[in-house]
Amino acid sequence: MDVDEAENQAPAPVVTDDETVVAELGSVLEQIEQEPNNIFLLRRQVDLMLQVGMVSEACDAASSASKLFFLGEALWHRILDANLASLTTPVNLDTVAQVLEAFAAAEDEYLSPVIFQLHATFLVGLTSTGDITGDDEVREYLDADTMRTMLRNIAERCNGLLNEIQAWQTWIDWEVSLLHDLSGSDKKEQIRHIGDLYLARLQTPHTTASETSSAYSSFCTKYFTDDYEDRLVQATKASQDAKWKLDREKRHGRTRTDFEEQLVSTTDVGQQAQLLLQYVDWETDPAAKRNKKAKGPQQDVGLCRGVFERLLLVYGNAAAAAEDASFAAAHVPEMAQQMRDTASAYKAAEATIWCRYFDWASENLKPNEDENPVTDVAGRAVRACPESGEVWNRQLTAMEAANDIPGIEKSVEKAQGLIVSNKHKQSVASLVELFVTHASILHRRYRELPANDEHPVFLNLVAASDSMLKAYPEGDPSLRLEKFSISWAEVAAVELIMDLIALLSTPVRSRDASYQWTILSADTQARYGDVDGARERYNKAIQGPDLDWPEAVFEAFTTFENVHGSLETIQAARKHIGTAQKKLNRRREREAQAQQAQQAAYAHPQAEAAAPVAAEPATAPAEPAVEPMVVDSVAPAVASTEAAPPTSAQEKSAVAEKPSAAVAPGTTASAGDKADGEVEIKRDRENSTVLVTGLSPDTTVARVKAFFEESGEVRECSMTEEPGAAMVEFMSAETVPVALGRDGKKLDGRAVRVSMLWRCTLWVTNFPRSADNDSLKQLFGQYGKILSIRWPSRKYVDSRRFCYVTMESPAAAQEALVLHKFQPAGESFPMSVLISDPAKRTKRTDYSNCTLFIGGLHPKSTEGEVRHLLERYGTIVSVKVPWDKAKNQAKGIAFVEMQNKAQADAALEANGASHRGRHLKVEISDPQHAEKNRGKISNAQQATDRRERTVYLFDIPPGSQEGLLQQELEKHFPVRRVELFENKGQARVELESANDAGALLLRSDKLEFNGATLRIQDHSESKTAPAKPAAAMAASTSKPEASSSLSFAPRPRKTNKAMGQAYRPPRAAAATAAAKPSGGSGQDQFRAFMNTTNEARKKADEEAKAKASADRAKREAEWQAREADRKRALEDGEEGSEAKRPKRGDKGDE
Known part of the structure; x- marks a missing residue:
């Protein structure tokens, strides 16, 4: 659903x-x-x-x-x-x-x-x-009085909702209905009261102000016949401020009416949420808040709250709809779980909005005698998103500000029960946030108490650690609670440090495998006298097989022995490190061999298919278009801005099955280039590249390289698309720990952040086919700044839908993981959003050998029926039933992926089986089926057709992405294939038809891409231009250009047999044609005609603008003269003789 x-x-x-x-x-x-x-x-x-x-x-x-x-x-x-x-x-x-x-x-x-x-x-x-x-x-x-009070309260709660009119309309209709039963003075009083209600409504901004004004005019026509005009003048004056806020208050070129009109025309929930997010930014613009003058944008607190409430309602409704859909899909557990995951994603996004709402309210809303709006927002937030630790953080801090200590204890207990009882992906982080917030509140309250084992903070941390392990035995990968505990003890209770370390040394997977915990705890033990305990911790850690960053621990252990050890202990440490390093290298080599063999097995048939066409290496393996990409679940990374390490030894492998998102994959040696069993670990981009953020806009690549010259040799450095960030690749991954140590240092007067690039990068797939660079930036931009988005080439497989999104920090990337399993509108599968962890690559299966093609299905056959037909033969990985949108029914075929080739072969027994009165066709799916069908067309016909719909682009700026170029072209014309030659600044574009190619060539508007204007031709500059006149060919003595592997020169055309004498044009016409320059003179004439037309239109527009400006200046001068005459008349005592008239600003509205 x-x-x-x-x-x-x-x-x-x-x-x-x-x-x-x-x-x-x-x-x-x-x-x-x-x-x-x-x-x-x-x-x-x-x-x-x-x-x-x-x-x-x-x-x-x-x-x-x-x-x-x-x-x-x-x-x-x-x-x-x-x-x-x-x-x-x-x-x-x-x-x-x-x-x-x-x-x-x-x-x-919700409101x-x-x-x-x-x-x-x-x-x-x-x-x-x-x-x-x-x-x-x-x-x-x-x-009447009780009803009026109740209806007024309902209507006033809707005042900030500009699009809401029904509640107020019900109220005013009820007030008008009372007139039928009244007479005399009571009726006059009720009429006056209704008129006041209309005036108050006109003073309130709402989108139907014109309808309200019209209704008030009709009411005055009926009940205020004597002072009708005065009433309307009064209404016009009363509505000026509301109209200005709605229609004329501009910020960043937009008004509230612009947002409201867009929202009315948008029915998609995702688009509504994005628009309302922009609306919130517009309403809470800091520039409007700082504006103290009477004119210009002003922040309206009521309207700000209204937009926040509308946005929260959209997210809440979406989450509730997903939850209801999970009820309906209870008979399909996978779909029900998918719906619950979608609901959790919406709730996580909603929690972010509640936190922002609370922060804004704390700064802008002041408490009064009746209520405290900040406390109200916090209380509603924890009920809206009770599984969010960030929301509970706001509630507890609000209680601390109100000195509600008993309320804090009750809220912590309540929050802990809700978070533990409703587990989801972010539950660990939420529970840690709750415990850390509570401990920090206790620390501020009991800062002066003596340090002992009865200290409230110590007891709280002990209880929190026990609760954490009971709820989540694997622990918290971010180690926030452990870091806070040690930091608190060093500041407030030095005597308790060893007790805390002993408490936190309980075997837990997240701590045992963490290089951060090993170094932090050992360093703390050494600083406070327990040198032997620290040495024992290092020795135990380097022997573990699952340590996430062994090299960092090796280096820290060596430094520790150099400071605290003797010659004997240093030698022993070297021996232990050497043994651990050998084991690590052997394990990595085995993993590299397995990956290289798998990559070679996959690349061999791909290379054969791609042999006729010269091309650059693809940026990622092509996935089957019939199923969503499946990726191993990623363990949560360290959600902080600290630089984080690789998470396993596997990621040290040089042969990457799924390339890193950091940089384009390099060329690696194939399996045949080395002797059997020999593996050479080469360029390790994933683990040797760091991201540097916080740079000055003026910082150059040379300055960044100089900044890291002491860390190790830099292989490559490049700036990101967004200013203020750079990617630095080192020659060896062993130098990365030293580079990460530069985190927080200053470069060109700014403190920079240094992080592992892959921890800041998201691998995103299964997004809608219509999604482009701008839409993904808008979707992911709400979780942090996006530095770059890398798109794969689609020149071989057009169905590839994945990309790499690089965020500004590991924390921002973690925040964006809430979009994992998010299902966009109209899509059959949810999106996959995962950290691009090189250790979590999905092992590719041989899709062509494990996938079955099922033909002859009934159009009403469902996915469940197909599963039932084949599940007896083995485990079904996935089923795809293609849908015919034109006929609104299934196409009668299906693709079923089995777990392995043996099961797929066994399922061939179903060939010829009867289903719904039809005989099925079951065979191994052939990925080249479409290509083979297309191959039936003659090569000459194919070449001619391809030439007619192919154009060439020139002057493409360096650093351009082939995927982005194709997206830009698809905005104007249907595109089949784009091939970019970056070293030449050229591209070959194959469009859907010859008509599309002609339209692109005759395009009058400039085609701009990445800030450059592209030239468009129907031939490559490396070829001889087509249709060159005979005279010019005879005069040409230049040698033909050397052929290139990237040029698209067709084979020499065979000479056909003579079919009769061709028509020869007259000599005069031939001479004229020879005198003309080569290369499409008709196109040049058409462009010249269009340029002349555009210049004439532009000149006419300028003349019209100049005339309008002169007329406006003339009218202004006449008005000023009349005003001067009126002022002189008033000064001469003629004030009484001049009739009152509304202000100039009211004239147009009256």
Whole structure:
């Protein structure tokens, strides 16, 4: 199920078997007794109760659950609709009170116009003759003043929502309806009151201001006939400020109306979220806040809050829709889990917005006697995203500011239960954030207490460590809690350092395999006298097989012995390091041999297929287009701006199956170039390249190289697309630890950050085919600055959809991992977003040998049916049933990938089997099937067709990417293939048809790419231009250019037999043709004509602008003269004789 579609339709899961639903409800209730904080189970409980008609119980369960988490707009709407539908009229006062409590609980979540409108409609119906009416007691309670207060409160809560009109419209309609039962002075008072309501509404910015003004005009026509004009003048003046905020307040060239119009025309959830993010940036622009003058942009606190609330509602609805889709897909566990992962991704993004909302509110909103808006935002945030540690951090700091110590302890206990009970990818980081925040609050509170084993912070850290290991036995890869514990002890409790290190030395995978923990703990032990303990820790660490960065530990161990050891201990350390190094090298060589053999096996058939065409090496292996790319799950990297190391010895291998995202892959020796069993570890780009950020815009490559000259020999240094960052590759990975030690040093007056490049780089795949460089920048840009995006070449496989996104820091890359498993609108598979870890490469299978082609399927056959047909023969890795969008049905074929070739061969027995009355065709899939069919066309016909739709581009700037060039061209014309010759600054472009090629050649607008204007020709400059006149050919004495492996010269055309004498033009025409320059004179004439036309149009536009400017200046002078005359008349005492008129600014609106 598509998430966006589910969000738009918000369907309730349909279950026809009541007994099944009741049984599932019983099972859910039993699980809730064991896990009372499980959000998924609590939501499922409410959903099932509604399905079986337990409306009252569902309302009670929802009210209790809403104290822990947000149920969301869609689920509350269903609950309230069911509740109202179950009422019997006339309702009594107790029932009304229960319904109002349910509305209050729903409105305490997201700012939902749908819920507000339902609430207002319910109130109005109680006092009228609608479907739900109240008894006499209810009517007596809901008198005019009480109703007015309730409706006003609902309408005022929607004031910041510029697109919301329904709640206010319900209120004003109710006020107008009271006029029918009033007379005399009461009626006049009510008319005056309604007029004031219209004026107040016109002073509030909203998108339907013109409709409100028209309605007020009609109201005045009916009830204010005597002072109609004065009323309209007053309304015009009252609405000026609101109109200015809506239509004329500009920042960065945009107004609020621009955003609102875009939002109205956008139905896609992802695009709405992106627009609202830009809207939030616009509203919270610091320049508007600093503007103290009366004119110019001003920050409106109410409108800022409104945009924040609208953005949060979009993310909340998307997450809830994904959760509901997981209910509907419960019979397909994989799909249900995918939907839950999507919901978690939306919630992670929503948590980021809540944190930003809280930070903005803390700075801009001040508490009053009735409420503290900052505390309100924090309280709602932890209910909206209870699994987020960052959100709980905001709640605890708000409580600390309010000195609510008991509340802090209760919140920590509550947060711990919610995070542990609702585990997801970010749960470890969230729990660590909670513990560190709590410990830091205690440290600030008990800073002056003496250091002993009864210290509150020490006890808290001990308890936090135990809780962490119970919930997550593998520990926290970032080691934040361990680092905080040692730092706190060094500052506030030196006597407890050894106790803390002993406590944190419990065997845990995240600590045992971490070079950071080994060096940190050993260095701390040595500094505080436990030299033997530090030496023992180093010896134990280097013997471990899973240490993430052995070289760094080797170097630290050597430094430790040089400072603290004797000659004997230094020699012993060298011996131990040498032994460990040999084991490490042997392990890496074995891994390199396996990878090189696998790469050679894959590259051999690829090389044969690509032999006829000279090409550059592809940037990444081509993946089958019929299935989403599958990547091994990546363990969370260190989520900090510290430079982080490789995570295993495997990544030291020189032969990369999946190339690094850092730089283009280099050429490595094939398996045949070396003797059997001999492996030469060559250029290791993944582990020898660092990213340097924080550079000055004026910093040059030479300055960066000089900065690292003491670290080791630099192989290559290049600046990134975005200024202020550079990539530095060293000759050896062993010099990287020294380079990382430069982190925080100053270069050209700025402190720079040095990180491993692969830790800052994301491997992204399975994004929509329509996605381009700009859309991915917009998607990933919300998690941090993007330095570059590398795209693969598509000249051989057009279906390749992956890229490498380099973020500004490892922390930003970790933040962007929330997009993993995110499913864009209209896509069948979720995106894969993973750290480009060289140790986590997916081992490629021989796709052609393991994939079956299934033909003869019925158009209504499903993926499940195909799985059922073949699952008896082995494990099915994936199934793809292509969809015919034109016919809105399956194409009748499928591609099934088995686990290995033996299982695929066994599945061939299904060939000829009957399914839905059809005989199936089952065979091994042939990747070259389409190429073989195309090969039936004669080579001469192919060459002619290719030449007719091929053009050549020149003056391409250096450093350009072939993938980006193809994206730019596809914005204008359909493109089949692009081949870039970077060393020549040229490209060969094969378009979809000859008509497209002609249109590109005759294009009047300049084609710009990477800041350069490209030249377009129908022939390469390395060839002889086509259709050269005979005279020019005779006069030419230059030798032909030497042939190049990159040139596209066709084979010599065979001479055909004579078919009769050809037509010869007259001599005059021939002489004229010979005198003309070669190369498409008709195109030159057309371009000259278009240039002349454009110049004439431009000149006419300039003349029109000059005339308009002169007329405007003339009118301004006349107005100034009239104003001067009026002022003189006033000074002469003629003020009484001149009629009042509105200000100049009001004239146009009146």
